[in-house]
Structure formats: structure tokens, C-alpha cells
Amino acid sequence: MELTRIGGKVIDRGRIYRVVDRILDLRAAGVSQQEVAAHEGTERSFVSRLEALGEVHRGARIALVGFPIGNKEEILALAQEEGIEYTLVMTDEERWRFVREKSGSELLNEVMQIIAAVRGYDVVVFLGSDMRVRVVEALLDKKVVCVEIGHSPIKGDRLVDPEKLRRLLRELKAGGAAANHRESGRRSE
DSSP, X not given: OOEEEETTEEEEHHHHHHHHHHHHHHHHTTOOHHHHHHHHTSOHXXXXXXXXXXXXXXXXXXXXXXXXXXXXXXXXXXXXXXXXXXXXXXXXXXXXXXXXXXXXXXXXXXXXXXXXXXXXXXXXXXXXXXXXXXXXXXXXXXXXXXXXXXXXXXXXXXXXXHHHHHHHHHHHHHTOGGGGXXXXXXXXX
């Protein structure tokens, strides 16, 4: 129990954390703010303000997939800063290891799981070769924004300009021009 004294009151921080966790879990499960407030004995406006405190972004749910990316860690950090909910970014070595270390059926199952996961997002940003771009566009019935990082077959890692990617992600989150096209949009890196 972690207690804090504020004036004449003693506050149990653990209790606050547990209540906040329950509120967020209920909201993530689709329960209305009003119902959550009634369940937790608080006001709807408190639930709304709590969500606003932690809000990273509104709008489209975005997935980011890319390979072979030389500045993977930088791109993953950028994606986290921008509130991207799903990322699958691999270096050249990682993508070949991903393929080589699995049997045919394991590879197929994992690829199908990845496709199923990204289909749950409103927009998929794909960083890859010209050939992979066409495959991704054909596989996904979602809006796909492709950033070509080279001609197939790409040998070795490619660097992605983080600031260009940040601008693209912000434009998509804001519902800008790139986000308003139903068909896939291609950009060259």
C-alpha cells in the first residue's frame, strides 16, 4: 500500500491506480463513459477528462509495416512517439531469419496472422520494394499508403527518412490529403 498525505487526507495511490485501470479496461471493452462512471461511483466528465489526459491521437488506426529497414530502431521510436498501434519493422537480416527459421506451414500461418492483424487497422503504411508494394496492395482490402524504398530485389538495409515518415503519419492521423484517397497511394523514399 502506497500512502500519500495531502493536507488532512491520506490517499491510497494503489487504489487510484486500480480504479483508473478498471475505467480504461471498461472503456476499451466498449462500455460507455456514463456506464463506467456509474459503475465506479464517479462522474462521466471525470472519465472523459481521464481519457483526454492519456490521449495520444484521434482518428484512423494506423499500422506500420516495413523491410528491410536499416534505421529500424529510429523508425520504431518514431512510430511509438506518433501513437502508431501496430508496427512490424525488420532489418534485412531479420527478414531473412524470419523466413529461414520456419517450416513452410509455420511461415504460412505466421504470415496469415500478420495479414489478419493489419486488416484490423484503417490504414496500413508499408515501406518496401516496388514488387512488395504491389503484393501488399493486392492482399489488403484496406487503405494502403506505400513508400517505395527501392526496386526488387532489395539487397541490404535501406534507410527511411524519419521526418518524411513523421509528416506522412501526422497527415494520415489528421485525415489529410493522403488519408482521403480510398485507393492505395504510392510515395517514393
